[in-house]
Amino acid sequence: MDNFEPKIVAFCCNWCSYAGADLAGTSRMQYPPAIRIIRVMCSGRVSPFLVLKALSVGADGVLVLGCHPGDCHYIEGNYKTMRRIPLLKKVLKQFGIEEERVRLEWVSASEGAKFAEVANSFTQSIKNLGPSTLDNLKQSSKGAKHG
Amino acid sequence: MAKLKIALYWAASCGGCDIATLAIGEKILKLAEAADIVFWPIGLDFKYADVEKMPDKSIDACLFNGAIRTSENEHVAKLLRAKSKIMIAYGSCSYEGCIPGLSNFYNRQMTFEHVYIETPTTDNPGKIFPQTKVKVPEGELELPEFYDTVKTLAQTVDVDYFVPGCPPEEKTTWLALEALITGKLPPKGTVISHAVKAVCDECPRKKGEKKIKKFYRPYEIVPDPEICLLEQGLLCYGIATRGGCGALCPQANMPCTGCYGPVEGVIDQGAHFLSALSSIIDSNDPEEIQKIIDDIPDPAGTFYRYSLPDSLLRRARIK
Numbered sequence A: 001m002d003n004f005e006p007k008i009v010a011f012c013c014n015w016c017s018y019a020g021a022d023l024a025g026t027s028r029m030q031y032p033p034a035i036r037i038i039r040v041m042c043s044g045r046v047s048p049f050l051v052l053k054a055l056s057v058g059a060d061g062v063l064v065l066g067c068h069p070g071d072c073h074y075i076e077g078n079y080k081t082m083r084r085i086p087l088l089k090k091v092l093k094q095f096g097i098e099e100e101r102v103r104l105e106w107v108s109a110s111e112g113a114k115f116a117e118v119a120n121s122f123t124q125s126i127k128n129l130g131p132s133t134l135d136n137l138k139q140s141s142k143g144a145k146h147g
Numbered sequence B: 001m002a003k004l005k006i007a008l009y010w011a012a013s014c015g016g017c018d019i020a021t022l023a024i025g026e027k028i029l030k031l032a033e034a035a036d037i038v039f040w041p042i043g044l045d046f047k048y049a050d051v052e053k054m055p056d057k058s059i060d061a062c063l064f065n066g067a068i069r070t071s072e073n074e075h076v077a078k079l080l081r082a083k084s085k086i087m088i089a090y091g092s093c094s095y096e097g098c099i100p101g102l103s104n105f106y107n108r109q110m111t112f113e114h115v116y117i118e119t120p121t122t123d124n125p126g127k128i129f130p131q132t133k134v135k136v137p138e139g140e141l142e143l144p145e146f147y148d149t150v151k152t153l154a155q156t157v158d159v160d161y162f163v164p165g166c167p168p169e170e171k172t173t174w175l176a177l178e179a180l181i182t183g184k185l186p187p188k189g190t191v192i193s194h195a196v197k198a199v200c201d202e203c204p205r206k207k208g209e210k211k212i213k214k215f216y217r218p219y220e221i222v223p224d225p226e227i228c229l230l231e232q233g234l235l236c237y238g239i240a241t242r243g244g245c246g247a248l249c250p251q252a253n254m255p256c257t258g259c260y261g262p263v264e265g266v267i268d269q270g271a272h273f274l275s276a277l278s279s280i281i282d283s284n285d286p287e288e289i290q291k292i293i294d295d296i297p298d299p300a301g302t303f304y305r306y307s308l309p310d311s312l313l314r315r316a317r318i319k
Helices: A017-026 A048-056 A077-094 A112-129 B016-022 B027-034 B048-053 B071-083 B092-096 B098-105 B108-118 B170-182 B269-279 B286-293 B299-303
Strands: A008-013 A035-040 A061-066 A102-106 B004-010 B035-039 B059-065 B068-070 B084-090 B133-136 B139-142 B146-151 B161-163
Touching: A008 A017, A008 A048, A008 A112, A017 A035, A017 A061, A017 A112, A048 A061, A048 A077, A048 B269, A061 A077, A061 A112, A077 A102, A077 B269, A077 B286, A077 B299, A102 A112, B004 B016, B004 B071, B004 B170, B016 B059, B016 B170, B027 B035, B027 B170, B035 B059, B048 B071, B059 B071, B059 B092, B059 B170, B068 B071, B071 B084, B084 B092, B084 B170, B092 B098, B098 B146, B098 B299, B108 B146, B161 B170, B269 B299
Parallel strands: A008 A035, A008 A061, A061 A102, B004 B035, B004 B059, B059 B084, B084 B161
Antiparallel strands: B068 B146, B133 B139
């Protein structure tokens, strides 16, 4: 397991967490290359579908990062995320997937250090869990319904 | 015009879809005028060998109900695909996996142990399980192989159309049959239903702002007959389910369970219901949110009741 390099998708909201990630970069803070950032307008845009999609095509872990409660650019987008992720985790557990593979964190635009810290600790926890076994059922044989 | 040749088949299903094809009532006379049934195991005495002898593409349309769970299901699906010009996944089982597909939360061994040992009415001290081959004095007997994972029809063969429902409503069935009879067929891959929008669009209940403090199961409350069931805390699946049924269940004071599958453009029905449902929880406090969520006893089974094999994850991972 020593040479396991996880693939981690991090959904970052445009207004806080993406700027936080940017700050971590411009401040030359170190965080693992396992993190693949996808910028979305709001953490409320991160439908559970996107998290499941990332997991089903081979992500070993998914981070959902948004503005702190009360700071959402769209007033309450992150509250919706706050309600969705716990229910999604419950569903994942029933699917036999470790709920630790999905983590929700609040990272503001000024928290470059927190972004790096979350990226580090999440990567470490995924390394401890080992590779996800989810991509063993490839989606290529999906029927005509999905084109 | 020569009569159409139609085949009907049942794979892993309950038989309800075959009854649903008969539910079209007197329209069955119109069907009989336009079409001959060349294969229908539940209704007419044909053998697989009869189908094997038919030339390829000699059947105009096959209405295939049931999911693919055994090697027999798969064999007949492939056979009928080869013999039919049009393959229709009829009903939720062949379209999305439906109730038989819920066994994808388990594997073959767990299913066998439950069915052949654990059920209270079973007495099986020798722990005898079905085998694909067994020797008896008269010779060797064969049974189809029982697969670990239930699949949809479209995951097995190329499918032209989908008819949703558990079982499909009479008017939905007729919409598909009428298209066949008149030859006015929609584009390949169409889910044939009167609606592309959600069940809520057809539901006559009064709808307001949705905020939920507590979820209830249907036996726990007597819901108000006028107000949206979801607003009353019942897990009504109408918001994430294709209409076309006429919102029958909500009108009978029962929440929609999602049998018509996802609305147009949605791939994973369960994920979308999860998303919509959790968004309307009326709390901004993580602890209270967790408490409200804990009132849903089996979220994965509820959200994927009809669509587990067709979902992104398809099955649970068993360690």
